[in-house]
Amino acid sequence: MRVVIIGGGAIGTSVAYHLAERGADVVLIERNAVACAASGKSGGFLALDWCDGTPVEALARRSFTLHAELAEELEGDWSYRRMTTYAGTVGYAAARTSRTARLNWVTSEVAIHSQLGSSGTTAQVHPAAFTSGMMRAAGERGAKLLLSRATGLLYRDGRVTGVCLEDGTLKGDAVVIAMGPWSMLAAGWLPLPPVYGLKGHSLVFETGASLPPEALFLEYAEQAGSMLTPEVFPRADGTTYVCGISSESPVPIDPDQVVPDDGAIDRLKALCARMSPILARSKILASQACYRPVTGDGLPLIGAIPHAQGAYVATGHSVWGILNAPATGEAMAELILDGAARTVDLLPFGPARLAALDPARVAISRRLGG
Ligand SMILES: Cc1cc2nc3c(=O)[nH]c(=O)nc-3n(C[C@H](O)[C@H](O)[C@H](O)COP(=O)(O)OP(=O)(O)OC[C@H]3O[C@@H](n4cnc5c(N)ncnc54)[C@H](O)[C@@H]3O)c2cc1C
Incomplete structure (x- = not known):
């Protein structure tokens, strides 16, 4: 199964790593450079229990554990420390x-x-090094990095079959939108709720x-x-x-x-x-x-996109995108390859919960580009 991921931030590279680890054929498309945006410029602070009592609790707790495991198993050079x-x-x-x-x-x-x-x-990573490290580990497991700008999606019979690029097209059995705040641009390609x-x-x-x-x-x-x-x-x-x-x-x-x-x-x-x-x-x-x-309700958007078979989204992690990247990647790999996430319940994060293409929200989010 070929999975095309759009966006080389902490989320996209973590999804790539977990899919490649499970044997999927992965291509990650990044328009500029891996970790060129928030994933390279954030704090990289991690907390086990600061999301307790919220819908993000299980995701954050699983991710805190995974960060420690990944740093050890992959001998990560991303300055993980407590x-x-x-x-x-x-x-x-x-x-x-x-x-x-x-x-x-x-x-x-x-x-x-x-x-x-x-x-x-509480712990920390160097976020740029972590994000690059995830891409490197994904590459060691067969994933490919393609530097190009995604401009749209390929469709056949209502199913997403690949990605349009500024310089061609790329076919895939599944496509993951992980473009951070630029995921808003994908709302022009898919029925996706706004991301700010x-x-x-x-x-x-x-x-x-x-x-x-x-x-x-x-x-x-x-x-x-x-x-x-x-x-x-x-x-x-x-x-x-x-x-x-x-x-x-x-x-x-x-x-x-x-x-x-x-x-x-x-x-x-x-x-x-x-x-x-x-x-x-x-x-x-x-x-x-x-x-x-x-996102509109402050929770991440993680899951299959309704009315667009083969399309998935993983974004909207707000101040916890570095913390929650590993568990998001793990759960997305389960969802795409097995049909359901096992390690974390993704139901609270499903895109269907937000009114897709609500005109008022779309108008606000059209601030993209000024
Ligand atoms: C000041 C600040 C401090 C933070 N501190 C922390 C912290 O301490 N701990 C924590 O857990 N989180 C922190 N965060 C949050 C965290 O940085 C983000 O949630 C996380 O980096 C988002 O990752 P992402 O992969 O979703 O998006 P991004 O890092 O924005 O990556 C999106 C990628 O998509 C690419 N892209 C966009 N459009 C296209 C296209 N058309 N084609 C191909 N590629 C495209 C971009 O070039 C970019 O590389 C902080 C955020 C900020 C702003």
């Missing part, structure tokens, strides 16, 4: 007097008021090996009145990732055209200098922005 995770504030005078933990790499402006996770419940893109900005610092595996989720009130929620993740490769400024700027059609909003990077740099003397003096390796894919 973290201790804290919550706190930056610059709140009252909070500074009631801190519960003292970290030696932050300024006195940072007050830690609680521990959110331990090395048993929410923008986030981040900096990557060259901090060296000095920072411990401590992740921070902080709150900060900017003088201009905005509330920011910076996240700080020192990584095993000697870099430190910080994100913290979101916006609703429209998603450009070409992922390579995603650039930071005016002023966002300067605001983030100023915040980093207040948070840590090490960040204040470290070289900045990347100043970047990316879009996380979100």
Whole structure:
């Protein structure tokens, strides 16, 4: 069985890996480069139980376990490690007097008021390396990577039979839409509910090996009145990732055209200098922005697409796309090859739950491209 996957982010490559592991003939189509979008620019933070009590609980728990197994079994070079995770504030005078933990790499402006996770419940990967690692492992199992832009689908008797590319066509028995926020473009090819893109900005610092595996989720009130929620993740490769400024700027059609909003990077740099003397003096390796894919009800879209036999979707993972990539890939492989997912119940994520092509939602999501 040949499965064609469109999109070389964490989701598409994880689906490719699990299908190839099961012996399917897999071709992954990526228009720019593997991990060129959010999957290369996100935090890569993983949590076992932060989705507990929501429909995503089983997916997240299975994925947290799979991340540990994949890093070991594939001898992954994506800097997987366990973290201790804290919550706190930056610059709140009252909070500074009631801190519960003292970290030696932050300024006195940072007050830690609680521990959110331990090395048993929180971890991280380098997301670009993880995504490339999944593609590499898929390739070692026979999957092929095709750099081209998908422009539509081939149909025969109401069944999807392949993908139209900017430079030809590719036949397949099943097609998986895993285009992140650009999955919205596939709503022109299929009865697919809208997917939106929410923008986030981040900096990557060259901090060296000095920072411990401590992740921070902080709150900060900017003088201009905005509330920011910076996240700080020192990584095993000697870099430190910080994100913290979101916006609703429209998603450009070409992922390579995603650039930071005016002023966002300067605001983030100023915040980093207040948070840590090490960040204040470290070289900045990347100043970047990316879009996380979100759906109308905030849950991922994973499953067979109604009224289009042979078509599947896996996107809309919002802030947990790196965490949930392995279990999504595993469940998609089961769904496509066995007819039903066994490891995780995909029912809450089925595309049929959202009103496909609801005019109001489509109008909002047509913001794609401005
Ligand atoms: C600032 C920020 C921080 C984050 N931090 C975390 C975190 O700590 N932990 C976590 O779990 N998640 C995090 N996320 C969320 C996570 O990054 C995303 O959910 C995840 O990367 C989405 O992966 P994806 O594969 O669905 O999409 P993407 O990574 O967007 O990949 C989609 C791919 O499809 C390709 N494509 C698009 N159109 C076409 C086409 N026509 N033809 C061929 N290819 C096409 C694109 O080029 C792209 O490579 C964060 C997100 C942001 C924005």
